[in-house]
Amino acid sequence: MGIMWVMILWVFGAAVGIGRGGDVTYDGRSLMVDGHRQIFFSASIHYPRSTPDMWPSLISKAKEGGVDVIETYVFWNLHEPQPLQYDFSGRNDLVRFIKEIQAQGLYAFLRIGPFIESEWTYGGLPFWLHDVPGVVYRTDNEPFKFYMQNFTTKIVNLMKSEKLYASRGGPIILSQIENEYGNVEPAFHEKGPVYVRWAAKMAVDLQTGVPWVMCKQPDAPDPVINTCNGMRCGETFPGPNSPNKPKIWTENWTSFYQVYGGEPYMRSAEDIAFHVALFIAKNGSFVNYYMYHGGTNFGRSGAAYVITSYYDQAPLDEYGLIRQPKWGHMKELHAAIKLCSTPLLQGVPTNFSLGKLQEAYVFEEPSGACVAFLVNYDPTRTFTTKFRDTWFKLLPRSISILSDCRNLIFNTAKVSTEKKNTRITTPEINFEAEDKWEAYRDLVLNYLNSSLRANKLLEHMNTTKDKSDYLWYTFSFQSNTSCSNAQLHVQSLGHVGHAFVNDNYAGGGHGSHTSKGFTIDNSITLNNRINNISILSVMVGLPDSGSFLERRYAGLTEVRIQCSDETTAYDFENYEWGYEVGLQGEKLGIYEEENLGNVNWSSNITLFNDQSLTWYKTAFDAPMGENPVALNLSSMGKGEAWVNGQSIGRYWVSFHTPKGLPSQTLYHIPRSFLNVSNNLLVLFEESGGDPLQITLNTISVIDSTGHVSLYKS
Known part of the structure; x- marks a missing residue:
């Protein structure tokens, strides 16, 4: 059967409409809606990284691209900016977003977290958590668990009240608790596994009526499903930790996030298709593209050093425009796999070698329905093989999908050239x-006008409480008349610094995503009167990952002035400092x-x-x-x-x-x-x-x- 017939069948099937509720369960092959196994293709689209006016178009284009499910994180810091004060308006209108998914006949995948990472400032945690007495994030810690459970319950109850879970007739068929916790679990020693079990039980006890997942969490306890994130889950994922759980790919990275000073990562349509097909061939049944539309980190929402444009190389670019050939190649792949979904979900799987770097995955039903995936791992050579009395040319680094184990309906390395765009x-x-x-x-702050004083260098984030990127550090001193050709030395664990001496700019510096600190070493001119030294410390987003986020340090760590005689030096680490959060223009x-x-x-x-x-x-x-x-x-x-x-x-x-x-x-x-x-x-x-x-x-x-x-x- 040619790809055109595949597309006709797929378009007809999509027009029928799905995602309108049902009993959601699972077995070792797939999620099941009303007892029916299904293969799902999911698209990550984050509601606050676009606008409500854009949501219908983004969801429609994803649906046209052969997607069944729309996935989104839930952004705790947006929805609970202060304890027990909630915001679900404008770009934060999660209910409106989910209802738009439902209106277009698609399912939804809600990744509550509520820690999400996502290159989002502070990993989505509201900064007020930092000031909760005794809090330690993401571990068996009662203060953290209290607020995490409260927010998770708030979101689940909101979804229930709006009847948005599939069990109540809505589109949500899957939820996630925590996020990639396996990356940091060892840092918490014996408290890590305890926290995992608590988080899983807490979520399951909320009785959403749909399954829960934990990504990158090999020890996810039953009935929570452990899932894979990455670019090559068909190769790297050992599978779920129980034979009764389906194989789910929570994040198939369509490119990669970009940081200031970093080059964009260009992942090809062919590479994405290869790994999706391989994952399906190895009994995978749910693939979520992260991101399908990245969008924009409006305001100060991007994490440390992350640029404002997010995953612009996704199938839908930052603006919501279709990016070819990614979008079209994935659409054809989805259609081909959907055409063969019955033997994939019901047939007996076998796997055997075709050559040194070639193999076949075959699914066959007793009725004779059959699908085959012929894999050529060789990156440079076309391989010719005989499969069931027919010769096939397997392109380099490709997977050929054969419907009825005979007809070639898709090859991952063969992209329709007419579908490329610029x-x-x-x-x-x-x-x-x-x-x-x-x-x-804007005003350069001097010591006399500072509103906060301390006899030490304060940590940046704990001082600003994330109300601004900017924190002024300032002090006054009178130097010896012999201090000529002075050198200002500043060491910082912030992201950027700008130094001013007596209101005159005296140089700056910055770090990078890979270099966590920087120094400023500049010659300055001092007068014989009182000198005012002001340093503007700047954050470009808060950290979004790693253990013990509540302990992270940013801001100035060392300030001194060295005179030219090399014997006179002033150390200001423990000195009377003045501080001011934010800029004058910001406050006004x-x-x-x-x-x-x-x-x-x-x-x-x-x-x-x-x-x-x-x-x-x-x-x-x-x-x-x-x-x-x-x-x-x-x-x-x-x-x-x-x-x-x-x-x-x-x-x-x-x-x-x-x-x-x-x-x-x-x-x-x-x-x-x-x-x-x-x-x-x-x-x-x-x-x-x-x-x-x-x-x-x-x-x-x-x-x-x-x-x-x-x-x-």
């Missing part, structure tokens, strides 16, 4: 007119229209050329049409951008990759953020940048024939 950006507006801009330089909310008058803006922005800590504002009209919109910030340095008071994320264009390029220059402005005219754009620039070179662009895709695909909402 994303193009079209400049619509430039911001080169100086008279359209105004600027304001000058990125919002109603607060613009809280500072005196200057219309002569040339005075601010190469100035640090500068706010810029201008207005613009929205581009015509429906194509996605992005701001090109390639001329800027580092900071944050707001449109009509909504943050479109951090930017860090000045941090280049090993190839000498910025990790990200285009910043998504969702259409729902925009008015038809007079949109307010505000930028906060830490270290320079030229706003006159910014452009506003629309995004579209062009296929291999030169045809431009318009955005479909």
Whole structure:
């Protein structure tokens, strides 16, 4: 049977509609809905990384791509920003998101966590947990377990009240508790396994009526299913810890997250398809693509050093545009596997060698229904083999799927070339007119104006409570008259630092995702009077992984001034310091229209050329049409951008990759953020940048024939 017939059958089947409730159980072959085994393909789409206006289109495109299930994490820090105070509005409207999945006839997979990692700041934990007396995260610790159970129960009860579990007629067929805990479990010694058993029992006792999973958790206790995360689960996953549990791939990474200073990871459609087919051939029955649509880390939601664009190389890119050939190749793979689902789920599996680097996986029913997966692991050679009296050419590093064990219906390495496309950006507006801009330089804090004092260097995160990326450290001192050619030395475990001496910029430094600290060593000029030293410590997201997150340290660890005579040095580690959380412009909310008058803006922005800590504002009209919109910030340095008071994320264009390029220059402005005219754009620039070179662009895709695909909402 040709692939066209496969697609016709698949489209017909998808049109019938699924995901409308049912009794969900499982056996050793698959999840079962109303007693029927099924193979599921799932798409990770995170509701807060897009907008409610985008959700219908994203879900529709996933469905068109042959997906059965939409997966999302639940983001604890968004929903419970303060203890027992909840927010389910706007991008946080989880119920609306799940109901949209249901309306489009798909199932849902709810990964509650509530620790999620996900390259999300603090792994999704609300920072107020840090101040709970005696708390130790993610272990057999009563304070943590109390709040974790409270939030998990809140989400489960919300889903029950809205009848969103399949057991109550809704779309949710699967839930997850905890996340990749096996990575950190040994650090907690005997308390780790105790916590695993507690978390599993706590979740199961909530009686959702659907199964629970724990990913990367080999010791997940019954009835919780242990699952695999990674790029090669067909090769790396030893399988569930009970023969009565199905083989589930919770995260099939379609690319990889990117950090500032890091290159993008480009995973091919062929590689994804190979490993999906191999997983299915080895009795896998549930594959979730992480991510199917990554979206945007709006505001300050990205974890440490993670860029604002998230998994842009997924089958649906950051803007929700179809990325070919990934999307189309997976769609054809899904159709081929669905065509053969009956023998895959009911047939007797066998496996045998075809050659040194080749093997066959065959599923056959007594009725004669049959499917075969012919695998060629050789990365360079085509292998010709005879299978059931027919010769087949197995392409390098590929899997051939044979329906009825005879007809080739899909090969993982054979991509339809006509389905390739290229994303193009079209400049619509430039911001080169100086008279359209105004600027304001934020205040450099001095010791006398600081609101918090301490005789030591305070830890950054515990001081800011994640209310801002920024923490001022400042002190005053009078040097000896003989201290000439002074050298300022700063050592930090924060992400970025900017030093000022008597209000003048004195240099900066930053770390990286792989280097957890940095130093500043710069010559400074001191006067014979009181000198004010101010250092702005900056975080670019909080850590999102590892054990004992509550103990992590950030911020300054050492500050001293060395005079040129090499015998005179001032050590300020245990000194009288002043502190201030956040910037003046942040506190005054000058990125919002109603607060613009809280500072005196200057219309002569040339005075601010190469100035640090500068706010810029201008207005613009929205581009015509429906194509996605992005701001090109390639001329800027580092900071944050707001449109009509909504943050479109951090930017860090000045941090280049090993190839000498910025990790990200285009910043998504969702259409729902925009008015038809007079949109307010505000930028906060830490270290320079030229706003006159910014452009506003629309995004579209062009296929291999030169045809431009318009955005479909």
